[in-house]
Amino acid sequence: MRISELSGSSGVPVATIKFYLRLGLLHDGRHTSATQASYDDSHVDRLKMVRALVGVGGMSLARVKSIIAVIENPPQTMHELLGPASLMGRPGDVDCDALDVLDETDPEATGHARVHRLLREWGWDPAESFCSTHIEMGDALDAIEDSGFALSDLALGDYRDHLTALAAKEVARTPTTSSEAAVRYVALGVPLVEPLLLAIRRLGHQHASAAIFSGSAAPEQAAR
Amino acid sequence: MRISELSGSSGVPVATIKFYLRLGLLHDGRHTSATQASYDDSHVDRLKMVRALVGVGGMSLARVKSIIAVIENPPQTMHELLGPASLMGRPGDVDCDALDVLDETDPEATGHARVHRLLREWGWDPAESFCSTHIEMGDALDAIEDSGFALSDLALGDYRDHLTALAAKEVARTPTTSSEAAVRYVALGVPLVEPLLLAIRRLGHQHASAAIFSGSAAPEQAAR
């Protein structure tokens, strides 16, 4: 398959394919001469994957590249796979030791302190999860706080209940037949399912609000 | 409060504040003379909100602006609020009538057909949710499919169960005391909680994998 055919069957412009080749997002074709190479289905699949991750997944090419790196060079343990797969290529890969020190003393890091407290309350060992995830969660809590939005521990508990139940099912569904399948499942499934998840949540909001407020007036009137 | 003080208490550079003022992300201060204006706490709050939505929320300034528009000029019904709040400023505000026509005939739109089928199976009226949400969900399903990842209806059902339970609780928690509080809750809560949600899911993955694969070897070994 020549590059123009690859472009045709993947829907990606030739110039973009060349660009992806240069970035290392797409593996080189088999060279048949100095100025000729042939591509196969693996290149079509890769291109579709990249476009899916970039398009709906909303990822940067840098993050896609690190996902590809994990798929091509899988880590040794299942657990090791989950951390990097979660936030590969994201900002904030800072040192984790600093987090152990702070523990609700630093007024600047209320969100991170809350994460530690919650993990303790939930009976979760902080060591079994990645500090980068703690940081993300802390940042998210801080952002919610900063924008003047209150989120009770009760509400957080609801999130934990439902999401960990979901996560457990997802992990349980991980194929164990081959390492390639498992790596693909995690590296692609974790980030690609995210937009789906958020869409279903919004669908749920609309469904629930239709049930509660169906045909009812604006909050102004409803409150009176 | 002068602009430099506003900058100090919000942590946003003066040049950026001017930029936000020009874009309409920040309301003008009260002019005291031709070249002087005074700002108050509402400006500090707004700046913090904008930074939270842009930073952790990962939104574009355009989307932040449309969220601000909703907060400043709320829609008439609760239900009307949820649609725009969900995907304000996102790409894909296409015509919805086209979706009614397709109904699993178009091979190009398998994801969207699946959304319609799922909604029917779940007993949800498609009319009570926004077609833009259907489109997002369809796109997400297509992207998952395109990248060579299979997602069973069973797994989708799990997502629906947990996320709609969560969404229902979130909707139930919407304050009805004042319209301002309700609008703020929805317009900020829907998008800002998203990163938190995803972080907890990843935490759940790590927790679950620690329980299952604790100390176990790589999938290669485990599979044998």
Added chain:
DNA sequence: GACAACTGGATAGTCATCCTACCCAGTACG
């Protein structure tokens, strides 16, 4: 074997987004 069409490889240009720097005349205040 002439010749247009295509190839890989490289360089440079485009477009959008999000700021950042600078300039300017007009206050504020010690």
Added chain:
DNA sequence: CGTACTGGGTAGGATGACTATCCAGTTGTC
């Protein structure tokens, strides 16, 4: 009075993701 600061405006820069153009080599066709 002088210095610092203000709002307002324009221009510039950084980044990310392409896109266009050029070029020498290759392929298929007549």
